[in-house]
Amino acid sequence: xxxxxxxxxxxxxxxxxxxxxxxxxxxxxxxxxxxxxxxxxxxxxxxxxxxxxxxxxxxxxxxxxxxxxxxxxxxxxxxxxxxxxxxxxxxxxxxxxxxxxxxxxx
Amino acid sequence: xxxxxxxxxxxxxxxxxxxxxxxxxxxxxxxxxxxxxxxxxxxxxxxxxxxxxxxxxxxxxxxxxxxxxxxxxxxxxxxxxxxxxxxxxxxxxxxxxxxxxxxxxxxxxxxxxxxxxxxxxxxxxxxxxxxxxxxxxxxxxxxxxxxxxxxxxxxxxxxxxxxxxxxxxxxxxxxxxxxxxxxxxxxxxxxxxxxxxxxxxxxxxxxxxxxxxxxxxxxxxxxxxxxxxxxxxxxxxxxxxxxxxxxxxxxxxxxxxxxxxxxxxxxxxxxxxxxxxxxxxxxxxxxxxxxxxxxxxxxxxxxxx
Numbered sequence: 208x209x210x211x212x213x214x215x216x217x218x219x220x221x222x223x224x225x226x227x228x229x230x231x232x233x234x235x236x237x238x239x240x241x242x243x244x245x246x247x248x249x250x251x252x253x254x255x256x257x258x259x260x261x262x263x264x265x266x267x268x269x270x271x272x273x274x275x276x277x278x279x280x281x282x283x284x285x286x287x288x289x290x291x292x293x294x295x296x297x298x299x300x301x302x303x304x305x306x307x308x309x310x311x312x313x
Numbered sequence: 314x315x316x317x318x319x320x321x322x323x324x325x326x327x328x329x330x331x332x333x334x335x336x337x338x339x340x341x342x343x344x345x346x347x348x349x350x351x352x353x354x355x356x357x358x359x360x361x362x363x364x365x366x367x368x369x370x371x372x373x374x375x376x377x378x379x380x381x382x383x384x385x386x387x388x389x390x391x392x393x394x395x396x397x398x399x400x401x402x403x404x405x406x407x408x409x410x411x412x413x414x415x416x417x418x419x420x421x422x423x424x425x426x427x428x429x430x431x432x433x434x435x436x437x438x439x440x441x442x443x444x445x446x447x448x449x450x451x452x453x454x455x456x457x458x459x460x461x462x463x464x465x466x467x468x469x470x471x472x473x474x475x476x477x478x479x480x481x482x483x484x485x486x487x488x489x490x491x492x493x494x495x496x497x498x499x500x501x502x503x504x505x506x507x508x509x510x511x512x513x514x515x516x517x518x519x520x521x522x523x524x525x526x527x528x529x530x531x532x533x534x535x536x537x538x539x540x541x542x543x544x545x546x547x548x549x550x551x552x553x554x555x556x557x558x559x560x561x562x563x564x565x566x567x568x569x570x571x572x573x574x575x576x577x578x579x580x581x582x583x584x585x586x587x588x589x590x591x592x593x594x595x596x597x598x599x600x601x602x603x604x605x606x607x608x609x610x611x612x613x614x615x616x617x618x
Contacts, residue, residue: 252513256524259524260524260527260528263524263528263532264528264531264532264535267528267529267532268532268535268536268540269540271456271457271532271536274528274529274532274533276320276348276522276525279521279522279524279525279528279529280518280521280522280524280525281521282524283517283518283520283521283524283525284510284514284517284518284521286517287513287514287517288510288511288513288514288517291513292514303508303509304507304508304510304511304512
C-alpha cells in the first residue's frame with residue numbers, strides 16, 4: 208500500500224515561492240532559480256550590517272580593545288538587533304519575540 | 314598563530330561537513346572547538362600590566378605552543394581527550410564531532426607560523442611548523458607587534474585564503490542555511506536564545522564570528538599600514554613594512570622551538586586532517602546508537618528517580 212501524498216510544507220519567510228512544477232515534475236532550468244526579491248526589510252538588513260561593519264572598523268582602529276572576540280559578535284548583534292529593538296521600544300511595541308520554538312516556519 | 318583565519322574556519326568547517334552530518338553537527342561545538350586552544354593559552358601569552366609590573370609568560374612562544382607549557386592545548390591529543398569528556402558527559406555526537414572538527418582545524422592551521430604545534434604529542438614533543446610566517450608574540454611587543462607582523466606577512470594571505478573559502482560557500486552565511494542546517498542541529502540552544510532575540514538577532518549572532526573576523530582583518534591591517542608609526546632599526550616609518558616572503562616579516566625575530574624538518578609537515582598535516590575526517594565519518598553512525606541508549610537510560614532514571 209502506498210503512502211498518500213503529503214502536502215508540501217509552507218515556504219520559509221523570504222524564500223523563493225517558485226519551487227516546483229504543480230504536477231510534481233522537476234522545474235525547468237529557467238525556473239529553478241528565482242531571484243530574491245529586494246524588499247524593504249532586505250534593504251534595512253543591508254544597511255544595518257554595513258553600518259555595523261563601518262562603525263566597528265572605524266572605532267576599533269583607534270580603540271583596539273574593541274577588537275575582541277566577545278565585543279565583535281556582540282557589536283553586530285547590538286547593532287542589527289538592538290537598533291530595531293530600540294525603535295520598537297520608542298514606539299512602545301514589544302521587543303521580545305512572540306512565537307514558538309525557533310526554527311518553526313511560522 | 315593565525316588571527317581571523319580561526320573565525321573563518323568555523324564557517325568553512327560548517328560548509329564542508331560530510332554529507333551525512335549536514336544539519337546534524339552543532340555550530341556552537343565547532344566554534345568552541347576552534348576557539349578552545351586559544352581560550353586556554355592566549356591570555357598568558359600577552360599577559361597584563363598591573364602596578365607597573367608585567368604578569369605573563371616570560372617566553373610567550375614556549376608557553377603558547379611548547380612543552381613544558383600550554384602547548385598541549387594545541388595538540389590533537391588534547392582535543393581528543395576533551396571530545397571523550399564531552400561524549401562521556403552528554404553522549405551527544407553533534408557536540409562531540411563538532412568540537413573535534415573545530416579543534417582539529419585550529420591545531421592544523423597553526424602549523425604555519427614559525428613555532429607550529431606539537432602534532433604528535435604525547436609521542437613526540439617536537440613542534441611541526443611550515444615557517445610560513447614568523448611567530449611574533451613577545452613580552453615587549455605584546456599584541457600590537459604580533460598583529461602588525463601577522464598582517465604584514467603571509468599571515469594576511471592566510472586570512473584572505475580562509476575568507477575566500479567561506480565566500481566560495483557563501484550559502485553557509487544565508488538565512489536559509491541557518492534555518493535549515495544550523496538551527497536543527499542545536500534546537501535547544503537556539504530556542505533558548507530565541508526567548509530574547511528575534512530571528513534577525515539570532516542570525517546576527519550566527520554571523521557574528523564571521524563579522525568579527527572580517528572586521529579585525531580590516532582594522533588591524535589598516536592600523537598596521539596606515540596609522541602606526543613604528544621605529545624599525547632606528548628609522549621612523551609610516552606604517553609597518555610589508556614582507557610577503559617565506560618566514561617574514563624581516564623586522565621581527567624569527568623564533569623557533571625544537572622542530573621536525575618542514576618538508577614533512579605539509580603531507581603529515583594533510584594526512585592528519587584526512588584522518589580526523591575519516592575517524593569522524595567512521596564513528597558517526599556508531600555514536601547514534603550510543604546517543605539513543607543514553608537518552609533511553611536518562612528517561613528511565615527520570616521516571617524512576
